[in-house]
Amino acid sequence: MAAVDALAFAGLEGQIIPASKHKASGAAAVNGNAAADNAPAGSASLEAAAQEGNKDARSGSSRSSSTYPTMAARQALFYEGIEQVDEVEAAVQGSIPDWLAGSLVMNGGGDYTPMRHLFDGYGLLSKVRLEGGRAWGSQRYIDTKALKAYRHNGQVVANEFATPPGSLWAYMQQALAPFAALFPGLLPKSIAPTIPPMTDNACVNVLTVGSAAAAATKQQRNSTNTSGFGIAAASSNDTSRSNGSTQQQQRALQLLAITEDLFGSYLVDPASLQTVKQVQYPDRLPCIMQSPHPALQSDGSLLNFSRTFPFGGSHVYLQGRTTLAREEVAFVPDRHWLAPAWMHDFASTDRHAVLLEHPLYLDFLGMVGGWDNDAAWMKWRPEEGVRVHVVTLDGSKPVRTFTTPAFAYVHIGNAFESADGSMLHVDLGVFEDAQILNDLKLQVLRHGPEQGRQVSPCSYMRLDVPLDCTGPLRLPGPKPLVADAAAKHVDFVDYFNVHPALKGRSYRYVYSTCAVRPTHINNGLAKTDLATQEVKVWHSPGGVTGEPHFIPHPSAAAAAAAAAAADGTAAAAEDAGVVVSQCVDSQGRAFLLVLDAASWSELGRAVLPYSTPYRIHGVWVPSEGAA
Incomplete structure (x- = not known):
């Protein structure tokens, strides 16, 4: 199959030039299965650079600078971001579909000046609002005590x-x-x-909460006649339905900015990005840390887990989306009471939660003192393997624990149950070890090809977990979902996203960031077809890409949701829509990229008149009345 031609946009005037005529600074889309002689001219140099970079992904023996982020990009990403409180219009290059109405809100560090690690910058929310083919941007620091x-x-x-x-x-x-x-x-x-007793720097993720968000989604769900599409409505047992001041205060849509620490949860106004207040959870669920990746269930509740230590473990809970009250459904004790494992994310379906306790352990002395260890300040103990905890959310079965050979992970892509209900498939990004935490130190990221360092390989893999409770407790490790990942530029993938109707269900396409080597951080966007193992990659030399967000086309949304409800797939409509991603180009300019999800070609971009630091996670917030 021939590679997909992309459009390269040069300059703020929005001039459109075919990629074959703009190799140096333009974008190139590459089909991972295409032969080199079938690729467009703009991707030939990309293939050569990637082949050279793949010689040694861990040591970075190739020092070609063509695919590393430029100094201008690194200056914009890893130092200090400036607030843009008032919305300002962005320059649109190409075209943004008129039907695409809403805002991409991203969280991440804003001021990295005094920091050592990518996960440390003081939280700053950035927003790009789209309407009628136009775009506006703003960004604002979260008003934390830290x-x-x-x-x-x-x-x-x-x-x-x-x-x-x-x-x-x-x-x-x-x-x-x-x-x-x-x-x-x-x-x-x-x-x-x-002065907070521990940091309240809510710099990792952001999601929508409040009864208005639930009500809007309930209308969307009713129009599609499925419980699996989009952002679900409020749970029927959410106490927010009762009268009182809490209901009045949180009636409108709000943003919840969160991090891993107990105090790092803040409500934010979605229009102005002004901090509303620090969240005080209305319950007594034990919590010192929490996952910054709550999973939205089809009944509208949030599923997550908190951590207690020492002599503690993981408290799996369901949470109302309006009151934010939490109710524990299971407790999983830590393997080592004095040294819990670091677990950033987890897998979930409507019936199960899966906690992956990989052998990466917190070293509290290292954390307090800022001392380097195996991975940042944590200890890596591969001889202990991974513990896989399966939690049945209705409490009908006890927690089931399996073990696998050692691997490390940061983010989960998706999870779903087999058709006969006997197996749970967990798809995730798998590292051989935990060196990725060292790769993300700012002293590494602020430099480029002069250090010759490359980001650690991470492949998209599937872990099969039996649900019948009759199989062995020892499981084989995850298996790759894509062959020849390095040749297809997906031997480093992260920030996974799937069709919203298929979260927790069988699916075909996964969208992610990727690395066109040599590079020390994500510089591409990948669409991976799990049925054919075909991979399409969008890449802009010298730039950095952000977390992709798939937004279904209004005309295809209902069809996809109906298919998901009927047979667990979205059929041909699964990639009917666009993918948006907040990126930085080789000149350090921030822009919102809009890709056609089916062809993986660039439709347009909105170039912002200010710089934006590295973005971590975010949420797409549809405009009122948008499909």
Whole structure:
């Protein structure tokens, strides 16, 4: 099959030039199965660079700079982002479909100046709003205590993921913060209110909450006659239906910005991106850490897990989308009570949750002191393998635990049950070890080809877990879903996304970021066909790509949802729509990319008049009345 031709956009004027005539700075779309002589001219250099880069993905023996992010891109991504409080119109190049109405809201670090790791920057929300083929952008810092303390003191005060406080006095301030309310003179009055006992830097993810979000989705679900399509309505047992001030305060759509730490949850106004308040959960569920990846169930509730330690474990819970009240459904004790595993994400369907306890363990002394260990400040113990915990959400079965050979992971792509209900398939990005956490140190990311370092390989794989509880407790490891991943530019994939109707269901296409090597971070977007193993890659030399979000076309949405309800697939309509991604080009300019999901060709982009730091996770928020 011939590769798909893409359009390359040059300059702010929006001039459209065929990729074959603009090899150096334009975008190129590449079909992973196409022969080199069938590829467009713009992808020939990409293939050569990738083949050279694949010689040694871990050591980075090739130092070609053509596919690394440029210095301008790295300056924009890994230092300090400037607020753009008022919406400003973006320059549209190409065309954005008129039916595409809504906002892509992304979370991630905004100020990386004092930080050591990609997961540490002070949270900044960025939004690109689309309507009638036009685009507007804005971005704003989340008003956290950690950010206030940093700005007041001129140094980091609260421990971030891999960045410790900036001085002994800063350590003391954080240690004394929990006692400041009891002993008013313990800390200077000017700083005591701003110091959190642990970081509340909500810099990882953002999702929609509130009864308005649920009501809008309920209407969408009713129009498609399926419980599996889109963002689901509020759960019937969500206590938000009761009268009271809570219902009035949260009636409108709101954004919830979250991170892994207990205090790092903030409500944000979706129109202005202004911080509303820090979330205080109306329950007593034990929680020191939480996954920043709540899973939306078809009944409208959120599924997630919190962590307690030492002598604790994982508390799996369901959460109302309006009140945010949590109800525990299962508890999974840690393998090592004094050293819990770091688990960023988990797999889920409407009936099951799967926790993957890989052998990457928290070292609290390393965290507090900021000391390097096997992977950032954590310990990697591959000889212990992975524990796979299967939780039945209705409580009808006890937690079932399996073991597999060691692997590491960060993000789950999707999970679904086999047609006969005997097997649960978990699709995820699999690393050989946990070196990815070292790859994401800012001292690595701020440099490019001069270091010759490359991002660790990560392949999309499937772990098969039996549900009949009669099989062996020892399972084989995950198996690759794509052959020749390196040749297809998907030997590093991350930030997975699927059709919203097929989350927790059988599916065909997965969208992700990828690495066109040599590079030390994601610089491409991939569409992988799991039925044929065909891969299509979009790549812009010198730039960096963000998390992809698939948005179904209105005319195909109902058909896809009906097919999903009937047989668990979206049939031919599964890729009818667009994929949007917030990216940075080789000149350091931020832009929202719009790809046709079927052909993987570029339809257009909205170039923002300000820079945007590296984005991590986000959410597509449809406009009111949009399909």
